[in-house]
Amino acid sequence: MHLSSLAAHYGDLVLKMNFKIVSASLVGNMTDMNGPGVTLQPKRPALSWGVKIRRKLTSVAPFLGKFRPLVGQCCHQCTPESLGRKLLRNAPSLGFQNLLCVNETQTRYRGWLVRRVCCVLFICSRKVHISPAGDRRRRICSTDRVKQVLKSHGEMKGCEEDARVILSLTEISQSSSLIRLVGWLLLKFFSLVFCSVQVNLNHMAALHRAAQLNVPLVYVYVHQSAVDQALISLTLLSHNLRVPYSIYPARVHSTWMRVILQNLGTIFLPDHAATEQEAEAHSLYSPIMTSLVGELLTAGESLSVGMCEESGGGGQWLARIRQAVLDGLVPDVSLVPVGISYDCPPSQSTQPQLCVLSVLRFVLRSLWSADERGGVRIHFSQAFSLKEMCESGKCRVDGRRLLQELLLPAALHNRTDTIFGQKDVSWLLPPSFLPELSQSERQMTIALTLHLMHSVTHSMAVMSTGIVSCLLLHKHRRGVRVGVLCREVCWLLEEVLFRRTDVGFGGSLLNVVYHALSVLHPHLLLAAVPPTGEPLVAARPDPLTLLTLSRHSALLTRIFITEAVGACAVSAMLCEVAGCGGGGGEMEFDVALGQEELTDKSLQLTHLLPVGFIPPCQTAHSFALDAVDSMVRCGILIMEELPRETPVCDFWKRQGVLSWSATDDPNCSSDSECEEADPRSYRLSQPSQCPKLLFFLCSLLSVQLRALCWALECLNLMPFPITESECVIQLHSHLRNKAQLERVHHESSSVQLAGLALRTLMDLGVLMKAEQSEDVCVKISPLFLQPENINRLHQFVSQFLY
Known part of the structure; x- marks a missing residue:
C-alpha cells in the first residue's frame, strides 16, 4: 500500500469534521488515549479557545481494534x-x-x-x-x-x-x-x-x-x-x-x-x-x-x-x-x-x-x-x-572495518569501492571494561548489546504526542489546520501500524488529537483562521519547544529509518544529477537515477547512522538495497521500463534459453543467465515537482545530519587537545550558538546529538585520542588539519540534507 494513497483513504472522513470557534469550551468526559476503559475529566480546557464539532467521530478507528499488531516477538533468525x-x-x-x-x-x-x-x-x-x-x-x-x-x-x-x-x-x-x-x-x-x-x-x-x-x-x-x-x-x-x-x-x-x-x-x-x-x-x-x-x-x-x-x-x-x-x-x-x-x-x-x-x-x-x-x-x-x-552463530560483529576505512575514501577521493562492509563498533565495550574478557567473548557481548538495543526500541509503542510532534516538526513546520492535522494523524497512524509497530493509545480520532494537543499545549501556538474560524496549530519557534518535539518524534525516525535513508539518497542524487537544492519548487526532475548509484548513496548514509537503527542481523548492504526498494513501495520512485523491439519471451526462445536439456551438463545455460544485463533505473513518480513525502522522510534524518555538519564547522574553533566530556560541552555550546544565529533548527542542538556527533567524528578518524598526563584527551588527526579535507567531509555529509 502506497503512502500517498493512505491520506486519500481518510480524506473524505476527516473533511466531514467541521471545526468552528465558539465561546464555549469542550466539556465532558474524554476517553483516555493510553488505554480503554479509562476516562479523563478535564478540570479546565487545555486550549485557550473552544471548538464546537457539528459532526463527531463516534466510532473507533477499525485498525485500532481489529488490526493491532503483535509486537515483542524474539528474532526468528538468531533465536x-x-x-x-x-x-x-x-x-x-x-x-x-x-x-x-x-x-x-x-x-x-x-x-x-x-x-x-x-x-x-x-x-x-x-x-x-x-x-x-x-x-x-x-x-x-x-x-x-x-x-x-x-x-x-x-x-x-x-x-x-x-x-x-x-x-x-x-x-x-x-x-x-x-x-x-x-x-x-x-x-x-x-x-x-x-x-x-x-x-x-x-x-x-x-x-x-x-x-x-x-x-x-x-x-x-x-x-x-x-x-x-x-x-x-x-x-x-x-x-x-x-x-x-x-x-x-x-x-x-x-x-x-x-x-x-x-x-x-x-x-x-x-x-x-x-x-x-x-x-x-x-x-x-x-x-x-x-x-x-x-x-x-x-x-x-x-x-x-x-x-x-x-x-x-x-x-x-x-x-x-x-x-x-x-x-x-x-x-x-x-x-x-x-x-x-x-x-x-x-x-x-x-x-x-x-x-x-x-x-x-x-x-x-x-x-x-x-x-x-x-x-x-x-x-x-x-x-x-x-x-x-x-x-547460534547468527549474531556476530567480528570481521568489521573501521568507519574511516569505509567512508573516508568516498568522502575525500570519491571512491565507492571501499564502502562495502560492516562498521566496527568495538567502542561499545572498550578494553578498559572487563579486561579479563577474551576477544571472542568481547565481540559476542557487543553483538548481544546491539541486538538488545534494537529489540528494545523496536518494541516501544508510538504515543499520540509522538505522532503529532512528528507532523508539526517535520511536515507542517509553519502550522496546519486542525482538520488537516486529523487527516495527517490518520495517515501516519496507519503507516506505523503497517510496519508492525504498536501505538500507545486508543479511542476516536477526536480524542486522540485532543489528548495530544492538551499534553503539548505549552509548546503550541493556536489561532483562528478566517473566514471559517478553523483552528490553526503551529509549534512555538523557541529552542525548548523544538527540542521537546524532536525528543517526542525520535521513535518515528527509527520506525521509518529505511524510507528515510532511501529518501536522503534520492535527494543526494537529485542534487548531484539535476543540480537542484531541494525545497519542492516547480522544477523539472525528470531524470533517471541508477540503482547502483542509489544503493551506494544509501550505503554511505547507513554507515553514518548511530548504533541501534538498523537490525543487527542484517548487513549494511542489504539494508541499503531495502532502502532503495522502499522508495518504490512508497510511490516516490517508479522503475523505468526499457523499450524493447522484440518481446522478452521471443528473445529468450531464439537464444535457446527456454529449450529443455536432456542431460545435467553443468556448462549448459541456466535460469540465472536470463537476467537482464542492463542495470535498473528509476524516475520520480511526479517528475513535475518533488513529492512532499520525499521531503518529509528526508527531514526525519536531517536533525542528526545537521548536527554533524555543524560539529564539523566548529572544529577549527575548539582548543584541542581536550577531554571527551569537555569536547561534548564545547560541541553542545556551538550547536546552540549555530541554531540561535540561524534562528531555525533548534532541534539539532541537543546535548545528546553533540555526543553522537563526537562519536561519529572519532569513528571517522577526524578526532583521535591522545594521552595527556592522567586524562585521555582528543585532538584533530593530522589528515584533517588541512581545511580542504574538513570541507570535503562537510560536503559529503551535507549532500544528504535536502
Missing part, C-alpha cells in the same frame, strides 16, 4: 527455538490494564471502607518472592576470581579501604515489607505524574510462562527517564512476578538512601567513582561485580539492566551475565527486552540529585495543570534464551 516456544500469543481478549486504576474488585473484600483502602489491600495481597541472602559477602569473597584479585592487591597501600568500599556494595538484599511500602508509594506517586500506566496483558501472560521455565529472567531496557526502573518493578510486583535486582549507574552519598536502595536490591556505584567508566577502571570492581552477578543468578534472582544508546553503557553487565552461564553457575538465562513509551517523560538525568529535582518539578507542573499529564505504555517482549543467542 528460532525461543520463538518456537510460543510464549507470546496473540489473545485480543486479554487487552490492556492500567496499573494506576486500583479498585475494590482487585481485592478479596468489598464495602465502603475497602474502597478507601483498596490500594493498601491490593499491595499487601501481592506475592513478593524473596530469597534468603545469607552471608552473600562471604560467598563472593570465597570465589576464585575475587580471592585472586584480593591476594594480588593485598600488599598494595590503600587497597584495603577500596576493597571494603566495593565489597559493601554486595551487601544487598530485598525486604518484602519495604518492597510493598515502596510499591504503594509508587502507585500514589505515578497517579500524580501520569494519567495512566498501561501494560499489555498478553506480554504479562508470556512473562508468567517464561517464569515457569525455572531460569533467571533478565530485563533489559534503554534509559529514558529517572523512573524507568521503578515502572518495571511496580509492573512486576502488581502481577505477582519476582521484583528484580537493579543496576543504578550513579553514586549515592546519603546514608539513609543507600540503606533503602540496598534493601530494595539496588546495585550502585562506589563512592570513589562518578561514572561507570571510573568504576570499571578500578581493578577490584570488575571481578567483585562479576561474582555478585553470578551469586544472584545462582540464587534464582531476576536482574534489571539499563542501557544507554549514546555511550553503549550497560553492555558490561551483559558480559557478566554471559560469564555466569559460561562458568556453569546457571544453565541458561532468559533475556526480556522492555520498551517503555512516554507521552511526556519526567526526567532524562541519571544523577540522583538532578533526578529528584526534575521529578519534583514535573509533579508540581502536573498538579498545576492536570490535563497536561501524559500516559505510559510498557511492553515486555518475549523472553529468549541467552545460550541460544550466543551459540
